[in-house]
Amino acid sequence: MCALDGVSLAVAQGEFFGLLGPNGAGKTTLINVIAGLARADAGSAAVMGADVVTDYRRARQMLGVVPQELVFDPFFSVRETLRIQSGYYGIRSNDAWIDEVMHHLDLTAKADANMRALSGGMKRRVLVAQALVHKPPVIVLDEPTAGVDVELRQGLWQFVRRLNRDGHTIVLTTHYLEEAEAHCSRIAMLKAGRVAALDSTANLLKSFSGSQMKLHIGRERLPEGFPGEVVSQDGGSFVLKMGNFREVETALAQLREAGIEIVEMELQPADLEDVFLRVTGR
Amino acid sequence: MTGFRTLFYKEMLRFWKVSVQTVAAPVLTALLYLVIFGRALEGRLAAFAGIDYAAFLVPGLVMMSVLQNAFANSSSSLMQSKITGNIVFVLLPPISYLEFFCAYVLAAIVRGLVVGAGVMLVTVWFVDLRLEAPLWTLAFGLASAALAGALGLIAGIFSEKVDQLAAFQNFVILPLTMLAGVFYSVHALPEPWRRLSHFNPFFYMVDGFRYGFFAVGDLSPWLSLAIVAASVFFVSLVCVLLLKSGYGLRN
Numbered sequence: 001m002c003a004l005d006g007v008s009l010a011v012a013q014g015e016f017f018g019l020l021g022p023n024g025a026g027k028t029t030l031i032n033v034i035a036g037l038a039r040a041d042a043g044s045a046a047v048m049g050a051d052v053v054t055d056y057r058r059a060r061q062m063l064g065v066v067p068q069e070l071v072f073d074p075f076f077s078v079r080e081t082l083r084i085q086s087g088y089y090g091i092r093s094n095d096a097w098i099d100e101v102m103h104h105l106d107l108t109a110k111a112d113a114n115m116r117a118l119s120g121g122m123k124r125r126v127l128v129a130q131a132l133v134h135k136p137p138v139i140v141l142d143e144p145t146a147g148v149d150v151e152l153r154q155g156l157w158q159f160v161r162r163l164n165r166d167g168h169t170i171v172l173t174t175h176y177l178e179e180a181e182a183h184c185s186r187i188a189m190l191k192a193g194r195v196a197a198l199d200s201t202a203n204l205l206k207s208f209s210g211s212q213m214k215l216h217i218g219r220e221r222l223p224e225g226f227p228g229e230v231v232s233q234d235g236g237s238f239v240l241k242m243g244n245f246r247e248v249e250t251a252l253a254q255l256r257e258a259g260i261e262i263v264e265m266e267l268q269p270a271d272l273e274d275v276f277l278r279v280t281g282r
Numbered sequence: 283m284t285g286f287r288t289l290f291y292k293e294m295l296r297f298w299k300v301s302v303q304t305v306a307a308p309v310l311t312a313l314l315y316l317v318i319f320g321r322a323l324e325g326r327l328a329a330f331a332g333i334d335y336a337a338f339l340v341p342g343l344v345m346m347s348v349l350q351n352a353f354a355n356s357s358s359s360l361m362q363s364k365i366t367g368n369i370v371f372v373l374l375p376p377i378s379y380l381e382f383f384c385a386y387v388l389a390a391i392v393r394g395l396v397v398g399a400g401v402m403l404v405t406v407w408f409v410d411l412r413l414e415a416p417l418w419t420l421a422f423g424l425a426s427a428a429l430a431g432a433l434g435l436i437a438g439i440f441s442e443k444v445d446q447l448a449a450f451q452n453f454v455i456l457p458l459t460m461l462a463g464v465f466y467s468v469h470a471l472p473e474p475w476r477r478l479s480h481f482n483p484f485f486y487m488v489d490g491f492r493y494g495f496f497a498v499g500d501l502s503p504w505l506s507l508a509i510v511a512a513s514v515f516f517v518s519l520v521c522v523l524l525l526k527s528g529y530g531l532r533n
Contacts, residue, residue: 037373037532067367071367073363075295086288087285087288087292088371090285
């Protein structure tokens with residue numbers, strides 16, 4: 001089985017990059033290759049110029065990964081876990097930074113609690129903290145908000161955006177497309193191990209998707225040559241996919257001209273979900 | 283080096299935090315062996331001339347504990363980390379495969395020797411034990427714990443499930459330990475068992491270790507040490523190559 005096929009990507013330093021795709025598209029495999037958790041049969045990957053195989057020490061030192069699975073070592077407390085993780089990266093006394101990370105992730109009160117005693121959301125916070133102990137310039141977040149409550153989600157994004165502003169490169173995979181739309185400046189969409197789309201978030205929204213217009217009129221037929229594509233119809237209620245705002249203008253003019261009264265109208269702007277569905281062919 | 287030191291420290295902390303299970307329990311098991319077998323087989327099994335059977339038994343029990351616990355330490359730690367997924371915390375940082383190997387095996391040696399020392403401490407009250415050549419005891423103790431630790435790592439690398447590891451432990455380590463002359467001198471065995479015992483590397487460890495206590499053995503300690511050292515080298519090489527390839531860990 002080929003998990004990744006001809007994937008060629010470059011993420012610029014300081015970018016907030018999104019990696020999207022349906023389950024099994026190869027997102028985690030790609031991250032695992034970059035992180036050295038899996039070996040690619042062919043091709044290469046590098047973190048800030050350091051090859052992940054031949055120069056793995058430098059590559060891994062510059063990378064922080066928040067894994068998708070909620071994993072933890074049940075033998076240790078939160079502080080012990082973070083101290084041990086710092087040591088793995090060659091940092092012997094790291095308490096000041098550990099305290100700061102714990103503060104930002106609201107973990108300070110749980111510093112001496114055993115990992116087993118933490119809730120799922122708290123364990124997720126520790127995973128994020130573990131990825132940050134060595135202040136990596138590149139941070140990969142693999143589904144960081146899966147199963148996490150709203151409060152943590154907001155706190156986490158605040159913290160990650162701050163890291164991004166401070167110059168950290170962020171690579172994010174998520175199933176919550178609104179999160180990718182809100183935070184990522186550029187997005188790659190994977191489908192069956194291949195890059196199906198790669199562009200800035202704005203361009204993707206522009207090129208793949210139009211606005212959706214919900215229209216309720218007093219009759220069951222639209223005038224001839226009405227712009228847009230009818231997605232669904234229920235009596236006098238239509239859902240139309242509009243290419244751009246000029247089409248909306250034309251539609252309103254045609255309705256006026258035909259003397260059709262608008263009972264109700266709602267215009268929804270394009271979102272990443274439309275792009276995702278189109279690109280992944282769902 | 284900090285990566286190696288931290289991994290070694292973490293491995294030590296891991297077994298020390300559950301020392302009742304990892305140290306006290308095997309010491310108690312060895313004591314029970316001594317009480318039951320030492321008394322039940324007293325005078326029935328041939329040991330070395332002039333040496334009380336219970337005294338003969340103690341070094342064997344110590345070595346058995348060293349081997350089993352060194353193996354258990356590296357194998358169960360790696361296995362648990364693989365099953366729970368927290369192995370990523372060790373695989374993500376810039377820790378080389380050699381540092382990985384040394385940290386796990388060194389922690390296994392420490393656990394093996396701590397349990398071995400514990401067994402000696404509690405059994406010494408029941409038998410009159412001499413330590414004629416302590417350097418031999420130390421050399422065989424260290425080498426044997428290293429071999430078992432490296433074997434444990436290999437078992438952990440290959441095992442995907444707990445029952446696979448249990449099979450390795452029950453069908454390989456336990457028989458090799460039990461048939462290594464812990465409870466008897468191989469000279470007392472009939473053929474072909476006596477000859478077959480010589481194919482068991484654990485036999486040389488037990489015999490060499492016992493030589494350190496009584497300055498008497500079934501074989502020359504130099505021959506035993508050479509065979510044990512060769513085994514340690516071969517098993518370590520296999521283990522290091524497996525770690526280098528990433529087999530069972532980075533896939």
